Amino acid sequence: MPNDQTSDLGAFEGLSPEEVRTILSGTSTVRLAPGDLLFLQGDPADRFFLLKQGWLKVTQVTADGQKLIVRIVHPGEFFGFAPALQRDEYPGSCEAIVDSVALVWPRNRWKAVLGAAPSVTLSIVQAIGRKLDEAHVRLREMTTEEAARRVANLLLRLWSEAGESALDTDGGIELPYPLTRQDIADMSGNTLHTVSRIMAAWETQGVLGRGRRKVVIADLDALKQLAGFDD
Amino acid sequence: MPNDQTSDLGAFEGLSPEEVRTILSGTSTVRLAPGDLLFLQGDPADRFFLLKQGWLKVTQVTADGQKLIVRIVHPGEFFGFAPALQRDEYPGSCEAIVDSVALVWPRNRWKAVLGAAPSVTLSIVQAIGRKLDEAHVRLREMTTEEAARRVANLLLRLWSEAGESALDTDGGIELPYPLTRQDIADMSGNTLHTVSRIMAAWETQGVLGRGRRKVVIADLDALKQLAGFDD
DNA sequence: CGCTTGCTTGAAGACAGTCAAACTCTGTGG
DNA sequence: CCACAGAGTTTGACTGTCTTCAAGCAAGCG
Structure with missing residues (x-):
């Protein structure tokens, strides 16, 4: 049984201190209590995140109030990366399930983070790609x-x-x-x-x-x- | 076959000829007739592609024969990038809907393509991210x-x-x-x-x-x- | 001209959603 | 310390939508 450890923190391993510094420059930290909302569907997407500790859920709501939990965010994962997709707004809301800590970048740092080192790029692309893959599997399940x-x-x-x-x-x-x-x-x-x-x-x-x-x-x-x- | 048409592919816009050459090195071209299968679910994922012309469908099949069309591939899009996610096998099958032409890279070129230029990286990440986004929207639709x-x-x-x-x-x-x-x-x-x-x-x-x-x-x-x- | 592939339509039944109500924990405050 | 409130969960009865089963029609191709 594959324990797909999407630890993107692992992505920072093997980097030079300088590269790490580049990546982390301009970040701040957020602490969340259970039930706290980090961002809401429709909010301006001016930040992106990496979860250091805890668990979050990302939800989408339809016009008529129907809810879907899009994903559970695990420690070490990037999330809220809408800015990376040139989106103005977050497509979903993000709520802490338990006490959590997240790293925060301002939107304009995305390019720098992505380009900081080839291994980082690769690992981010893999992480997103794997999410896509998983979404397709879920899609299939849901319908069949x-x-x-x-x-x-x-x-x-x-x-x-x-x-x-x-x-x-x-x-x-x-x-x-x-x-x-x-x-x-x-x-x-x-x-x-x-x-x-x-x-x-x-x-x-x-x-x-x-x-x-x-x-x-x-x-x-x-x-x-x-x-x-x-x- | 010459690759001179690739200049009008969105992903490669604004690149120097040299960067384009880097990216395209080692590629070949495949032509497909309607109904032709490019790869099958479970095939070893040793290549990845970019569609130059035509339309393809990517499908997933469950154990009991239920089918889902995961996506329609449009000209200018990357597809079959399972190798990029460290996958050994393609998670779905790919079939041409009409006469189509695709660019083919061997698996090991992925790193080089991704790293060829910052703008390429960004554009690939955006493309995959947008797919993910779309998948989530579909997911919500399907269930609600x-x-x-x-x-x-x-x-x-x-x-x-x-x-x-x-x-x-x-x-x-x-x-x-x-x-x-x-x-x-x-x-x-x-x-x-x-x-x-x-x-x-x-x-x-x-x-x-x-x-x-x-x-x-x-x-x-x-x-x-x-x-x-x-x- | 017949056969295959794609499309339409009807009838019956099942799965899961909706409505409604009761129950059971857990924490809080009197 | 107990009562109470409220969230979380269970359960039943009913209903509606979609699937399944079944058949037939229409169009394109060899």
Whole structure:
């Protein structure tokens, strides 16, 4: 099972102190408490970020209030890089799930960061590309798989992304950040109710552990089975 | 075959002849007839491409045969850049819709192309980033909007991507490449039947024109209305 | 002219969304 | 320390949209 460590902090490894200085020049740091909003959909995209600590969620809302969680941001990942795409506004909102710390660049530093060193360029492109790849996989799932499988796939993906930070508890593997059923619904393209039904069923089957605002995978293999053995 | 046409590819604008030479070194050209497969899902990802002429579709297939058209590749776009993401295999298949011509790089040239000039880097990152953005929008649509809206949005997106190459016919605006209802279904996450019903209805309403394997937008504003642009 | 490919249409059934309500934790304040 | 508020979750009944199954039609090509 690939623990795709998208650690872009790793990208800064092997760089000369000077290069690192170039990259970090002009940055500041932001601290966020759970529920804090870093930027909102439609805000002027004048900054971009790298998450140092914690977990964030990036959401998009439709005109009629429907919500979708686009991604969970893990430590070491760039996010809010709309400025890099010549966008004036952020296409989504960003909210802290837990206490978090992020590095902040002003928009105009993007070019310099990207060009600081070939290895940085390469790694950023790879990171974005991998996101694209993942988005396509999700896209396929959303449209072809049915509700339960989408949830199973989602949980597996979250587990895989969490990598080493997933907690080993007595009941099984627990995701290192809290998620409500509503969150899971917004990520898997379901309603809260459907998700609740699905997960309740899996709890009684022993695939998942019980818990409010948390996800515990009790039987990983069973979950993979439910996801349709591709992953 | 000489590569003298590549000068009008947007990505290479404003580069010195020398930079262009660097980028193009080691490339070859492929010609494809409609239906030709350039690479298949699971093939070793040893090449990446830029489309010079024509239109291609990139598809992903699930284990059980469900298909999704991930994207339509337009002239001037990079595609099949799995090698750039350190992937061993292509995550999807690529098929020519019409007669097409593509530029081919061997996998190991990626680093050199990316680093050839800052403007190239920037433009590649922007292109991939925009794709990611678009994928997220699609993701949201797929999960929140209903079938008819998804189709409307898809058609609008295709029209917008086609840009100047969209044909102005007597009946309205026609997409410059043929698409079956099945294709549209595979792009919008529906069944052929649902799409057929939806489009047939729109034809009688005068929003779309009739035609096999082609899409004609007769009333653009009406289509936007149907897509849910209430702003 | 017949066959393949693309498209349309009808009917039935299922999955998941909506509406509605009750239950259970958790933290807070009296 | 208990009651209460509120968020989070579960569950049931009903409904609607889309899929599935099934059939037939239309157009292009050899």
